[in-house]
Amino acid sequence: MPVVSLNVNGHSHKVDADPQTPLLWVLRDEIGLTGTKxxxxxxxxxxxxxxxxxxxMRSCVAPxxxxxxxxxxxxxxxxxxxxxxxxxxxxxxxxxxxxxxxSGQIMSATVLLEQNPRPSDEDIDHAMAGNICxxxxxxxIRAAIHAASAQLAA
Amino acid sequence: MHPMMKAWQDAPENLALVAPARPPVxxxxxxxxxxxxxxxxxxxAIGALPGAASAAAQAREGTAAHAAFEPNQxxxxxxxxxxxxxxxxxxxxxxxTTGLATLLADELDxxxxxxxxxxxxxxxxxxxxxxxxxxxxxxxxxxxxxxxQYRTAGATARAMLVSAAAQAWGVPAAEIRASDSVLTHxxxxxxxxxxxxxxxxxxxxxxxxxxxTPEQFTLISREHxxxxxxxxxxxxxxxxxxxxxxxxxLLTAVIAFPPSFGARMVSFDAAAARKVRGxxxxxAVPEGVAVVAKNxxxxxxxxxxxxxxxxxxxxxxxxxxxxxxxxxxxxxxxGTRFTKMAAAxxxxxxxxxxxxxxxxxxxxxxxxxxxxxxSCVAWLHDGRLETWAGHQFPTFDHMLAAKAAGxxxxxxxxxxxxSGGSFGRRANAWSDFTVAAVNVAxxxxxxxxVRLQYTxxxxxxxxxxxxxxxxxxxxxxxxxxxxxxxxxxxxxxxxVAGTAMAMMIKEGxxxxxxxxxxxxxxxxxxxxxxxxxPTLAVRxxxxxxxxxxxxxxxxxxxxxxxxxAAGQDPVAFRLALLEKNPRAVGVLKLVxxxxxxxxxMPAGSAQGIAVHExxxxxxxxxxxxxxxxxxxxxxxxxxxxxxxxxxNPDVIRAQMEGGIGFALGAxxxxxxxxxxxxxxxxxxxxxxxxxxxxxxxxEVFIVPSTAAPSGxxxxxxxxxxxxxxxxxxxxxxxxVTRLPFARSGLVSA
Numbered sequence: 001m002p003v004v005s006l007n008v009n010g011h012s013h014k015v016d017a018d019p020q021t022p023l024l025w026v027l028r029d030e031i032g033l034t035g036t037k038x039x040x041x042x043x044x045x046x047x048x049x050x051x052x053x054x055x056x057m058r059s060c061v062a063p064x065x066x067x068x069x070x071x072x073x074x075x076x077x078x079x080x081x082x083x084x085x086x087x088x089x090x091x092x093x094x095x096x097x098x099x100x101x102x103s104g105q106i107m108s109a110t111v112l113l114e115q116n117p118r119p120s121d122e123d124i125d126h127a128m129a130g131n132i133c134x135x136x137x138x139x140x141i142r143a144a145i146h147a148a149s150a151q152l153a154a
Numbered sequence: 155m156h157p158m159m160k161a162w163q164d165a166p167e168n169l170a171l172v173a174p175a176r177p178p179v180x181x182x183x184x185x186x187x188x189x190x191x192x193x194x195x196x197x198x199a200i201g202a203l204p205g206a207a208s209a210a211a212q213a214r215e216g217t218a219a220h221a222a223f224e225p226n227q228x229x230x231x232x233x234x235x236x237x238x239x240x241x242x243x244x245x246x247x248x249x250x251t252t253g254l255a256t257l258l259a260d261e262l263d264x265x266x267x268x269x270x271x272x273x274x275x276x277x278x279x280x281x282x283x284x285x286x287x288x289x290x291x292x293x294x295x296x297x298x299x300x301x302x303q304y305r306t307a308g309a310t311a312r313a314m315l316v317s318a319a320a321q322a323w324g325v326p327a328a329e330i331r332a333s334d335s336v337l338t339h340x341x342x343x344x345x346x347x348x349x350x351x352x353x354x355x356x357x358x359x360x361x362x363x364x365x366x367t368p369e370q371f372t373l374i375s376r377e378h379x380x381x382x383x384x385x386x387x388x389x390x391x392x393x394x395x396x397x398x399x400x401x402x403x404l405l406t407a408v409i410a411f412p413p414s415f416g417a418r419m420v421s422f423d424a425a426a427a428r429k430v431r432g433x434x435x436x437x438a439v440p441e442g443v444a445v446v447a448k449n450x451x452x453x454x455x456x457x458x459x460x461x462x463x464x465x466x467x468x469x470x471x472x473x474x475x476x477x478x479x480x481x482x483x484x485x486x487x488x489g490t491r492f493t494k495m496a497a498a499x500x501x502x503x504x505x506x507x508x509x510x511x512x513x514x515x516x517x518x519x520x521x522x523x524x525x526x527x528x529s530c531v532a533w534l535h536d537g538r539l540e541t542w543a544g545h546q547f548p549t550f551d552h553m554l555a556a557k558a559a560g561x562x563x564x565x566x567x568x569x570x571x572x573s574g575g576s577f578g579r580r581a582n583a584w585s586d587f588t589v590a591a592v593n594v595a596x597x598x599x600x601x602x603x604v605r606l607q608y609t610x611x612x613x614x615x616x617x618x619x620x621x622x623x624x625x626x627x628x629x630x631x632x633x634x635x636x637x638x639x640x641x642x643x644x645x646x647x648x649x650v651a652g653t654a655m656a657m658m659i660k661e662g663x664x665x666x667x668x669x670x671x672x673x674x675x676x677x678x679x680x681x682x683x684x685x686x687x688p689t690l691a692v693r694x695x696x697x698x699x700x701x702x703x704x705x706x707x708x709x710x711x712x713x714x715x716x717x718x719a720a721g722q723d724p725v726a727f728r729l730a731l732l733e734k735n736p737r738a739v740g741v742l743k744l745v746x747x748x749x750x751x752x753x754x755m756p757a758g759s760a761q762g763i764a765v766h767e768x769x770x771x772x773x774x775x776x777x778x779x780x781x782x783x784x785x786x787x788x789x790x791x792x793x794x795x796x797x798x799x800x801x802n803p804d805v806i807r808a809q810m811e812g813g814i815g816f817a818l819g820a821x822x823x824x825x826x827x828x829x830x831x832x833x834x835x836x837x838x839x840x841x842x843x844x845x846x847x848x849x850x851x852x853e854v855f856i857v858p859s860t861a862a863p864s865g866x867x868x869x870x871x872x873x874x875x876x877x878x879x880x881x882x883x884x885x886x887x888x889x890v891t892r893l894p895f896a897r898s899g900l901v902s903a
Contacts, residue, residue, distance in 0.1 A: 018431065021451045029406070029449040034398035035391020037574070038450075039525050040610040044838035047525055075391035090389045094381055094804060097812055098247030099388030100525040100574025106389060125847035132838060134525045134575050135247045136815020138849035140808070 004068050009077025019065035024048045026064045027074060035075035035103050046131030049104035050074050056111040075103040082113040085148040093144045097135035105131045109145050117152050222351030225314055225359060227280045228307040229258055235335060235348030237264045242274045242281035243296040244546045246576040248867040249805035250296035254304050256380045256801055260373040261308030261366060265335035271383045276548035276568035288549035292581045294769035294865020297801055301863055309363035318353035319345060368860050375800050396529045396571050399542045401603040405434060407594045408453045408607055410443040410460050414831030415617060416468030416691040426459040437597035441590045446598055450607055469691055469831025477622060478516055484686040485626035485643035490662040493672045493683035505638035507630025511719050516892040517704040518825035520620035520697050521841060526574020528608040530591035534600030539566045543588055544573030546580035554585040558592040578696040582618055583653035611836040619826055620697030621647035623704045627712055635720030640678055644668055645686040647694040670705030675738045675767045676731040699868040702768045710764035710876030724763055725751055737796045738765055740857055741774035745794035748855050749776035758782055762881025764873035770864030771797040777877040781885045787903035788818060788850040788878055796857035797864045806866045807854040813870025814852055819844030821875040822895050822902045848902050
């Protein structure tokens with residue numbers, strides 16, 4: 001079984017795994033980073049969203065072999081100014097309910113604000129369309145992204 | 155789900171488990187958290203690692219158990235000044251942990267920033283839902299049943315702290331002020347709760363501690379006073395769900411479940427599955443064939459490699475379209491009467507129908523599809539069983555897990571973790587995923603702890619659906635527009651029949667099949683209701699707001715049809731039938747006022763209204779929709795809610811917002827179809843969920859009230875679909891009677 005080298009949250013990991021193993025399960029089962037969630041396994045719900053080279057990616061369908069040598073960031077490793085603003089806004093507005101999708105929501109929102117610090121409602125719709133929240137916290141997700149955006153502009 | 159457990163509690167075989175019906179007044183000689191630990195009823199801290207091993211769990215719990223002051227099973231105060239509140243209810247997102255902590259902390263006069271929460275293990279004597287008589291969360295009952303119990307627990311602790319300070323300072327207790335976790339006296343004496351905790355532990359608990367009056371509340375009903383206790387951990391990835399449990403040597407299992415309802419396994423060939431690297435066991439379990447592996451991916455790959463022969467003949471005829479046709483037929487025939495027709499009022503002539511309004515409504519099976527697919531960790535070791543899961547009904551899960559393991563209850567410890575949603579799914583009388591996990595643990599002889607992980611497809615195909623329902627309604631109006639007759643046939647599976655809750659069925663009627671039609675918020679003395687409760691191989695289950703998921707749609711769209719036939723305004727028509735229901739009138743008038751009901755709308759747009767009561771809470775909503783090119787968009791929803799005392803106003807708003815989005819997604823898209831016994835929709839690609847671009851703006855208005863609080867987890871759901879449907883009609887669109895909208899050709903813009 002080949003060994004895959006991964007860079008996750010700034011740390012190097014050598015993982016002995018089937019190359020087809022989705023990144024999600026390597027993160028959760030092998031590296032022990034369980035903040036990234038399993039929701040659907042078919043890139044429909046976004047609960048598994050992580051950053052790969054600064055882009056949002058659904059880790060449940062990304063074979064780990066395709067991630068080798070690329071820079072992975074999970075909810076546990078968020079550092080950027082945008083990320084901190086997003087997490088603060090999420091807490092300030094009590095966005096969460098069950099919370100299970102929120103790691104993925106926060107990862108998607110962070111990429112959005114890193115690339116577009118003043119998103120419109122349309123931009124938010126576009127960037128967040130891949131993240132389902134069955135609790136339907138969408139009103140607050142939108143409000144929190146705007147709040148984080150305002151904080152970044154301040 | 156409901157007062158349901160009253161019935162459960164009445165069953166003689168359950169008596170041994172039943173807790174006192176009245177809130178036990180906490181006493182020092184009563185049970186403390188430490189006793190709970192000794193009894194194996196571990197509590198789990200939010201955001202903390204749930205028991206890395208028994209030893210580790212004991213160490214962690216040991217730390218907490220050294221809390222200086224534990225006046226009862228609901229609260230402890232450490233020398234570090236932290237207040238730990240134990241929630242007896244399951245947190246699935248609805249905010250009840252914050253709510254229970256609010257109740258207790260307010261009477262305790264605690265500093266909210268020092269309050270943390272833990273989840274109780276299974277212990278029906280200490281942690282029963284007082285509305286059920288067993289430990290369980292549902293029926294929007296968490297705050298309602300705990301309102302006095304948690305406040306009393308807090309007031310008791312406060313009185314003992316005050317008493318300790320009085321003794322230490324040699325001053326009368328009445329002169330001591332307690333506020334924000336600090337005790338003070340005019341003399342300048344001052345102590346934190348943490349500093350006084352050890353002394354408080356030596357005080358006699360008061361017999362009947364005084365509770366605050368509403369104007370004395372500092373946290374309850376106070377805006378911005380009680381941010382959620384679980385926000386931070388859910389925003390940084392540290393919140394611990396079942397799938398996140400780490401135990402030494404933990405294995406992962408998936409089960410090859412039957413592909414159709416009623417299917418039977420004939421044989422299986424595990425040779426290829428066993429060759430998958432990482433697979434450790436392939437074992438038959440009552441639920442199917444379990445593949446156990448060192449990691450989740452290997453387990454899934456192993457399952458794909460299984461060759462199983464199923465006999466699917468039993469479910470071959472199970473087909474949604476055929477079922478609906480059968481239900482339509484049933485709903486027009488005499489069944490079991492669910493209403494008592496009252497005679498016409500004294501002296502008044504019975505109204506004579508001159509006009510009839512009729513409709514047949516069809517509702518599909520619905521899956522709950524919580525974000526977190528079901529999972530449970532089970533570990534058999536040292537003659538004991540431990541489980542970790544979102545145990546929403548711990549009393550059932552405890553009994554059934556023990557039975558599956560062949561162990562007495564006292565050898566079984568449940569660790570209840572937060573759930574990634576439930577919407578009713580995790581509250582079932584079969585404890586399906588808990589029992590399945592225990593069966594796998596037994597099948598591998600307890601060699602290692604094992605986590606049973608459902609995939610999305612497993613969860614969505616498992617049945618336990620909101621049952622399909624058909625309503626056939628014919629209403630007669632007299633020449634003044636009064637209701638003269640109301641014939642109402644319902645065909646739907648009973649949710650409680652054949653379960654431990656079957657005693658809820660009275661005179662052949664499962665109240666969850668007809669709640670919302672009977673009883674109704676409206677005065678409808680001339681209703682002739684007939685119920686049919688067919689049985690199927692598909693297990694039915696409550697789905698956020700239960701029977702109200704279909705009855706509110708029927709009643710509230712009928713109200714609009716009737717108002718139109720009577721030539722009356724929909725609000726005025728409803729108000730005339732609500733004269734004896736001031737709280738329903740209150741929310742209806744409030745929402746109409748806030749929404750500017752009756753104002754002119756742009757072309758293609760309209761407002762629709764609905765009002766409904768469930769679980770003691772009244773909600774009225776106005777939906778504003780726009781129809782364009784045959785597509786519907788809900789732009790905005792106004793929502794008025796009367797739930798008695800608004801314990802956490804922001805949680806109430808959140809539940810209304812979420813209930814609206816949840817209901818709208820179901821209205822647009824949700825349906826599980828059965829074809830030849832197999833569920834067609836198995837993941838979010840086909841069972842679509844509302845997405846952010848479809849979420850309307852929501853404005854919530856809470857009716858000020860000093861009435862005892864009722865729940866908010868479910869009541870935001872029922873009025874939304876009929877409010878939207880009514881708006882669609884008023885905007886010139888079709889009157890949809892077959893849900894979801896997508897099935898009737900109406901798609902979301």
